Amino acid sequence: xxxxxxxxxxxxxxxxxxxxxxxxxxxxxxxxxxxxxxxxxxxxxxxxxxxxxxxxxxxxxxxxxxxxxxxxxxxxxxxxxxxxxxxxxxxxxxxxxxxxxxxxxxxxxxxxxxxxxxxxxxxxxxxxxxxxxxxxxxxxxxxxxxxxxxxxxxxxxxxxxxxxxxxxxxxxxxxxxxxxxxx
Amino acid sequence: xxxxxxxxxxxxxxxxxxxxxxxxxxxxxxxxxxxxxxxxxxxxxxxxxxxxxxxxxxxxxxxxxxxxxxxxxxxxxxxxxxxxxxxxxxxxxxxxxxxxxxxxxxxxxxxxxxxxxxxxxxxxxxxxxxxxxxxxxxxxxxxxxxxxxxxxxxxxxxxxxxxxxxxxxxxxxxxxxxxxxxxxxxxxxxxxxxxxxxxxxxxxxxxxxxxxxxxxxxxxxxxxxxxxxxxxxxxxxxxxxxxxxxxxxxxxxxxxxxxxxxxxxxxxxxxxxxxxxxxxxxxxxxxxxxxxxxxxxxxxxxxxxxxxxxxxxxxxxxxxxxxxxxxxxxxxxxxxxxxxxxxxxxxxxxxxxxxxxxxxxxxxxxxxxxxxxxxxxxxxxxxxxxxxxxxxxxx
Numbered sequence: 139x140x141x142x143x144x145x146x147x148x149x150x151x152x153x154x155x156x157x158x159x160x161x162x163x164x165x166x167x168x169x170x171x172x173x174x175x176x177x178x179x180x181x182x183x184x185x186x187x188x189x190x191x192x193x194x195x196x197x198x199x200x201x202x203x204x205x206x207x208x209x210x211x212x213x214x215x216x217x218x219x220x221x222x223x224x225x226x227x228x229x230x231x232x233x234x235x236x237x238x239x240x241x242x243x244x245x246x247x248x249x250x251x252x253x254x255x256x257x258x259x260x261x262x263x264x265x266x267x268x269x270x271x272x273x274x275x276x277x278x279x280x281x282x283x284x285x286x287x288x289x290x291x292x293x294x295x296x297x298x299x300x301x302x303x304x305x306x307x308x309x310x311x312x313x314x315x316x317x318x319x320x321x
Numbered sequence: 322x323x324x325x326x327x328x329x330x331x332x333x334x335x336x337x338x339x340x341x342x343x344x345x346x347x348x349x350x351x352x353x354x355x356x357x358x359x360x361x362x363x364x365x366x367x368x369x370x371x372x373x374x375x376x377x378x379x380x381x382x383x384x385x386x387x388x389x390x391x392x393x394x395x396x397x398x399x400x401x402x403x404x405x406x407x408x409x410x411x412x413x414x415x416x417x418x419x420x421x422x423x424x425x426x427x428x429x430x431x432x433x434x435x436x437x438x439x440x441x442x443x444x445x446x447x448x449x450x451x452x453x454x455x456x457x458x459x460x461x462x463x464x465x466x467x468x469x470x471x472x473x474x475x476x477x478x479x480x481x482x483x484x485x486x487x488x489x490x491x492x493x494x495x496x497x498x499x500x501x502x503x504x505x506x507x508x509x510x511x512x513x514x515x516x517x518x519x520x521x522x523x524x525x526x527x528x529x530x531x532x533x534x535x536x537x538x539x540x541x542x543x544x545x546x547x548x549x550x551x552x553x554x555x556x557x558x559x560x561x562x563x564x565x566x567x568x569x570x571x572x573x574x575x576x577x578x579x580x581x582x583x584x585x586x587x588x589x590x591x592x593x594x595x596x597x598x599x600x601x602x603x604x605x606x607x608x609x610x611x612x613x614x615x616x617x618x619x620x621x622x623x624x625x626x627x628x629x630x631x632x633x634x635x636x637x638x639x640x641x642x643x644x645x646x647x648x649x650x651x652x653x654x655x656x657x658x659x660x661x662x663x664x665x666x667x668x669x670x671x672x673x674x675x676x677x678x679x680x681x682x683x684x685x686x687x688x689x690x691x692x693x694x695x696x697x698x699x700x701x702x703x704x705x706x707x708x709x710x711x712x713x714x715x716x
Binding site: 183184185187206207208209210211218219220239240241242243244245246248249250251252261263265270271272273274275277278285289290301311 | 441442444446448451453454455456457458459460461463464467468469470471472475516517518519520521522565566567569570571576577578579580581582
């Protein structure tokens, strides 16, 4: 499986103090986070599934070289289109925007491997249909968006935000937020 | 060629939460079914078990575990796993064996002991497993149920009151079912007062996990006639078909759907696909159905299933409900057993429990929850990763 290597030059240009000697960890700011953010380094909660671009992060999918079908999570060994037997894929960034297919929230703390803050804070969850790929992708909604502000069909965009943190690092993941002016 | 098999005995334990060894529930249900069929255990030539994945190795070989518990007597064994559709697949294996002429009479059995609270994934850092990823992201089973429920509200104008009415209907009839775990006739106020779990669904909109067992004794039609049960209800169809690529509905436990962007692909959801094959196989249509047992993992899902089974058009299920048509005494009773709302789910037993209820109903033995004159019933339930099953039982 190909591993996504973030563009360290770009990250270091924005955040000169980041990155370890092995090039594995990067700190980066998130535009939607409040100023009280932790100063711990920010690392992906799931390695290689999204770019760490602070302004316009993208999910990293794969595209079948034969039939053009996109997959997320990326698929690199077999195409799931029943009419296609390809095993060749290209890495491809997915649309950062889409429309809200449905939404809900989590009022109870999920079991492990979910890592809950103390005390547990409910969060909203969105299912968003990506514009170009016509695929629905689930994710949490960024903090501070009330369910009442959501409606099916509204435009949403992808951002990075903390999923949880441990003593050393903040683990970030993709989350959905209403596009500016649509909330 | 007639592809029917006879259901000559059914058995079920009460559903509850006792934490016993799952094999105990399996044995109890099997003995109940054997007694109902008046068939000796030693006469059973094939044991087909629904697997439980929460009870260690004995659960992975459930057919053998329960056969051993009943006493080895030389029968062949099989174990099937398809999450909540496991029982249907175990039944399908027994049907195949019978129709192939390799055995006359078989035991199909499923039993489970389930943990409290959310069903959790296997441990470790395992991003290659979508089930692990979605729990890590904080997406539980009720998340999916709520996303579908919200779609109903947006597309069809259903309301949380409609969802509560499903619970009230199922609780009213389930309160008369001696095997039900929850026997209280809950009211709309009770539902509204229960805690929000995944908006718009409250605790009482979502089914619990339960312990329980269910079993069937199935046979060739010739064997049934030979033992004087020629008029026993029959399995007329078993459908376990998968959906068509690309599936546009995000299914548990995936975090993304297929992409529908590439040329030449179509989207048919498994829930709509399953009953079509069942109807075709049985040579029957939705108009022939007298009652349905559907998988009400949530109240709103019952409404989805009614439409998927073509018992009404898309978006019309809430109107049927409001009109009383889906209650016992209505035009098309749904979940006359009380459904998962009153039982909770005992995964490998559930699809068989649905067939037990249809069998009692078709025999006219369902007591004060009897659907009058029932001749044909259909089940529907859900597996994981976008598949499930449907069984048609007829007189």
